[in-house]
Amino acid sequence: MANLPGVAKGIAQMLAHEKVAVRQAALRAIAAQPGKVNAQTWLASLEAQLAKGASPLLLDALAHVKEKRFDASLNAIAADTTKPSSLRLKALLALSSSGEDLSDAAFKLLTDLFVDPASPGLRMDAAARLANTKLTPAQWDAYLALLPNAGPLEQNELLVALAVPQNYKRISKDLGRKIAVALSKSAMLGTFRQDLVRKAFGFLPREVYEVLEPSFDAALAANDAKRERLGPLAQMAVKQGDPAAGRAVYESGKGACIACHKIGAKGNEIGPNLTKIGGIRAERELVESILFPSYNIARDYDLNSFQLTDGTSVLGLIQARSAEGVTIKEASGQSRLLTNETIASSTQLTTSLMPAGLDGMLSEKELIDLVAYLRSLK
Numbered sequence: 001m002a003n004l005p006g007v008a009k010g011i012a013q014m015l016a017h018e019k020v021a022v023r024q025a026a027l028r029a030i031a032a033q034p035g036k037v038n039a040q041t042w043l044a045s046l047e048a049q050l051a052k053g054a055s056p057l058l059l060d061a062l063a064h065v066k067e068k069r070f071d072a073s074l075n076a077i078a079a080d081t082t083k084p085s086s087l088r089l090k091a092l093l094a095l096s097s098s099g100e101d102l103s104d105a106a107f108k109l110l111t112d113l114f115v116d117p118a119s120p121g122l123r124m125d126a127a128a129r130l131a132n133t134k135l136t137p138a139q140w141d142a143y144l145a146l147l148p149n150a151g152p153l154e155q156n157e158l159l160v161a162l163a164v165p166q167n168y169k170r171i172s173k174d175l176g177r178k179i180a181v182a183l184s185k186s187a188m189l190g191t192f193r194q195d196l197v198r199k200a201f202g203f204l205p206r207e208v209y210e211v212l213e214p215s216f217d218a219a220l221a222a223n224d225a226k227r228e229r230l231g232p233l234a235q236m237a238v239k240q241g242d243p244a245a246g247r248a249v250y251e252s253g254k255g256a257c258i259a260c261h262k263i264g265a266k267g268n269e270i271g272p273n274l275t276k277i278g279g280i281r282a283e284r285e286l287v288e289s290i291l292f293p294s295y296n297i298a299r300d301y302d303l304n305s306f307q308l309t310d311g312t313s314v315l316g317l318i319q320a321r322s323a324e325g326v327t328i329k330e331a332s333g334q335s336r337l338l339t340n341e342t343i344a345s346s347t348q349l350t351t352s353l354m355p356a357g358l359d360g361m362l363s364e365k366e367l368i369d370l371v372a373y374l375r376s377l378k
C-alpha cells in the first residue's frame, strides 16, 4: 500500500504534520507494512524525528525503511546501556543491512539478550539476529562460547540459518568446524531434528559433520532411554509430586513455560491455555508433553514453515488466512503478516512449536512437582 505513489505522498505529509497524533499514525502505517518499504519521500522527516529522540514506534517504522543514513544513530541507541534493552534491540533490528556495521556494543546487547532468562521474546529475536548476521571472527568465538548453554529454540536458530543457501558463503570450513564443536557440547543436542542438522551441515565437507556426529548419535540414543522414563516419572508425580512447589517452579519462569502458556491471569498464550489442563490430561500425558512435545501436537497448534522469496524462512502457527496472505504467530509471540507475493512455499511440520529439552532446565523433583501442579488444575 505505502509503495503506491499517492499513499506515499500522503504519509509524507502526515510525517511532517504539526500534530503528534498524526505523525504517530503515519509511523504506525509504515510499521504495519509487510517487508521493506520504499521511503525516499519520507527520509528527511524520519531523520528529523530520530534526531529528536527514538520512540519504540519510530524504531518499528525505521525497521521497514532500513536506510544506511540512520545506521550511526541506531547503533548509538543500541549501544546506550541507560536505555531499556527492548528499545536498544528495536534500534538494532532497524539497521540497514544484516548488521554489516554491528558495533561491539550492539553485539554485546545481542549476546546479553541471547541468554537472558527474563525475556524469552527478546531472546528469540536476539538469537535470530545473531544467527543471520555477518560477525567478525572474534564475535563468532564469543557467540559460539555462549551457544551450548543457550535455550533449545535459540540454539535451533543457528541450524535454521545454516540451512539457508544465502548463508553458505559466510561459513568457511574452519568456522563450520567451530560451530560443530560448540553444538557437540550442547545439552540440547538430542532435541534437534535430524534432518535439520544434516541440512545445516550439508553444504560443508562431510568431515565437518563428523565432528558433531558422535555426540549427536549419543544424544539420540539418550532420547530412547528417556522414553523409557515416561511411565516411572508419571508414577512419581502421582505419589510424590507437590503441587504447591510445582506452582512456584512455574511462576519462577524456570523451564520457560510461562513464556508460552497462560494459567489464570499469568503468562502468554502462544501455546494452549493450561488453566484447566488437569481436567483433560493425566500425569503420563503431561510428562510426555514436556519431555517430547512433538509426540502429540494439541489441536490447532500445528507448526508451519514458510520459505520466503528472499531466501529466508520463518516458523510459526497460522493465525489467519486472508486474500492478502497468511498471518502467523512466531515463537516470540509476535504476529506477522506474510503476503502472498513473499511466500515461495510452505510446509506443515511434524514438530511442535514447544521446544524439546525444556526438562533439561529442571531437576527431576521440579519436573515431578510441575506435573503435579498441572494435574491439580481442573
Ligand code: HEC
Residues within 6 Å of the ligand: 254, 255, 256, 257, 258, 259, 260, 261, 270, 271, 272, 277, 281, 286, 289, 290, 293, 294, 296, 297, 298, 299, 301, 331, 352, 353, 354, 355, 358, 359, 370, 374
Ligand atoms: C515456545 C513456547 C512454549 C514453551 C516455552 C512451552 N510450551 Fe508447552 N506448548 C506450546 C505449544 C505451541 C503447544 C501446543 C503444541 C503441542 O501440543 O505440542 C504446547 C503444548 C503443551 C501442553 C499440551 C497441552 C494440551 O492441550 O495437550 C502442555 C501440558 C504444555 N505445553 C506444558 C508446558 C510446560 C510445563 C512448559 C514448561 C516446562 C511448556 N509447556 C513450555 C508452547 C510452549
